[in-house]
Amino acid sequence: MTLAPTLQVREFVEIPCTVDIPYRFAAGKYLSRFLVELRDNGRFLGIRCPVCKRVQLPPRIVCAVCHVRNSEWVELGLEGTLTAFTIMHLPLTDPTTGKPHKPPFCYGSVRLDGSDSVVDYFLNVEPSMRRLRVGMRMRVVLKPRESRKGDLTDILYFDPVD
Amino acid sequence: MKRNVAIIGGGQTHHAGRRPDVNQGELVNEAVRAALTDAQVAIDEIDAVLLGNMEFFEGTHLTDCWLVDATGALGKPGLKITTGGTVGASIVCAGVYHVASGLFDKVLCIGFEKQEEGDTGAILSAVAHPLYGRSVAGAAVGYFAMMGASYMAAWGATEVHSAMVAVKARQNACKNEYAHLRLNITIDDVLSSRMLAYPIRILDMCPASNGACALVLADQKTAEDRCAKPVWIRAMETVHNEQFEFDWRDVTTSKPMFSRVAAHNIYKRLGVQDPAQYFDVFEIYEPATWAELVWYEDLGLCPRGEGFKLIENGVTEIGGPIPVNPSGGVLSTNPIGASAMLRIWEAALQIRGDAGGRQVPKEVRRALATAYGGTNWTVLTALSKDLED
């Protein structure tokens, strides 16, 4: 049987494949302390660099600017200021669950009192530009103690203060 | 004394939203063949093959190993680098080191992504720490949306300015036969397009593209003997940023920003006083419109907070005094592993006078390309027509 000299592709095959690899992430010494405090005591701990004095969140072993080990633990306030936000309309997949969050929803960056870093998280604000404003004061609302697991999703959301 | 390095040829695919007709290797091979043809170099003459690609995007570990046939790496030295959005430029930097070392004369640099073969949004969200922030799943669009909200609040710009950037990009792309999105749109089209994450609308944001880019780098002797229009790589500057502080989206921050530090470093090295005068064209990496405005400021093309005035006054149009992204930029074409290399290649085409319909209408002797990726990382590349430039 002779084969035609020219390649005639009538069908392009597409092979579906789910890459599903389980991971077990070590939080390490610093983040572990933060997450355990969050889970057990509902407290936010930052860490301060001995050289530049900035308070970093999440706590980490080294100040990347000064190249020295961070040393002083600082308890942060549970209120802060909204520095940035957005209203998400896309059902983007949450890579930790494989499922999307239901849009529209708000999330933003809050600088907790005492911290130099911001925390990005969901905002309990109606998804409309009438309510959201850079500079608004926000308060952390945690899940009840029994549902907290020791990761950032122990935060339910940030609530506006007022 | 460092050996001088030139781009003696390059190629790119016609970038597209869907390429079901090729697998990853075939896609890469299109760009590789185009580059070898443009350089008039046979694959056997290539001394090393360097590949940039993010394996998570397409779900294959060690893509360089799989694609040895398509890249031409079989039987040759080579390696893969993975730095995220900057990788296309990181690979060129690696190519420069290879040639400048004296061990290799002709090096093939490749960047590609076949975004449709993975879940781009989920994988971009996986840039975030698994235990701290990943579940918010904002991806790139969320990040730049926050930048946009911050920019408007800080400097009084409006969504119209963002739309102006979008229109410039999309209209320029209409002149670029290789661009993915080539949309003849107006400001009203942008402002009435679907909102993705406030304030970013679909026309303000880059696509996920399938595409590849390849460059042939060579030493000075090879370039002078064999290439009619070598484009010299004069300097490259890589600057990263710490893991958790994504401050680029807080446009009023007083912290030293990776982008400004990189610009300062490269300008110092080259003796640049006024970048808008020194460089004739800029190809910057703008995943969203707001990033372009911030790049104008970070590169020193205008004072802080005034980027939106440049676009308002048409300064960065293709025929303007400071043309930015005549190619249509990342907003028009974004195969992530190739995007940073495309900035360099498009800038090189401008210098060669080979940019066809998107050629800027003035003499181009020097160009600057930027990259963006990771947790606020960049690679800047300065190119010139002659070594004396």
Added chain:
Amino acid sequence: MADRVAIVAAAQTQFRPRRPEVNYAEMVLEVVEKVLDETGLELGRTIDNTVSCSHDIWDGQTISDIGITDVVGGHLGAEEKVAMDGATAVYYAAIGILSGHVHCTLCVAHTKMSQTRRNLVNNIAFDPLYTRPLGLDFTSAAALQANRYMHRYGVSERDTAKVVVQNLGNARHNPVAFRRESLTVDDVLSSPVVARPLKELDIAPDADGAVALILASEKVARGVTKTPVWVAGMGACYDAHYLGDRDLSDCFALEQAASQAYKMAGIRDPRKQIHVIELSDEFSYQELMWLEGMGICTCGHARTLIEDGATSLDGTLPVNPSGGLLAGVPTNVAGLNRVAEAVLQLLGKAQGYQVAHARTALAQGHTGICGQHHCVIILKRD
């Protein structure tokens, strides 16, 4: 072009099956602090850039160098991630210095195999269209290679078992190793079969750890140490990807890489001119195959070298005095660890497993299925 390149410091974590108490940054910091202390060099000042080595899929993070950026001077600094085995990171770091663009480079590799499942990660390296659905991993593929090699050259499981006995015996003196045992050939032969002919003891175990080196140009090196270890030669090469495109008992890529390295280093008779070899024995048979691929002996005859004791610690050409990968070294870190162990030998710092009078060493790493890509580094002392 610049002058020569030297390695001026090396440090390793203790390799362990699991390091659950540290994250990547903390683990890498252990070795970064050591090399910085040893040399007095500083990130952001006297160190120009970092070349890191890790994989997104092993780390579970898109752009895995993000996790270590802070501890390697990445903030407002230059860092690039080579996504290959660690030996290739050394290769690339050396090229950077030879180019004259940088003069002093921190080179680090990290992996925590305990955080995920090796066979699943390995399987993802197979192309998604043709071979991945078969469900192979690197071990099952290596079993194919072992079968082919052993059949072609008449190498037996007893021969490969001797590699395990020798290496794990050497490892008893190496403080960073964790699989350290006095075994007999029969102990190896009776360990559980994983994929015939590979038994559990024939396979490098999962490990967590990190290694750091500092490379410098000659000028900088002489200012930092009295005992620079020169990168005298290097080579790298890709073989074909599809297992069916190769005769798995051939070492094409390794031969090419070794040949490039020998040429650069002026080595014409590796058997005589090299004093110690640290190679990547991910599987026991590979020690024999790689020795042949490097031209230390003809194909099929490495088993005689080990039989005669030539490759033992007090033999004429010791191989893996450190215990090799079989003693427990994480994947990816492996090649950087091979270089680090070779450096320790040349500096006379391999206490308890020191090869006498070692002045020229060979370190080898491989990436991909059945060693598709090989990288060879030749190191020399003045």
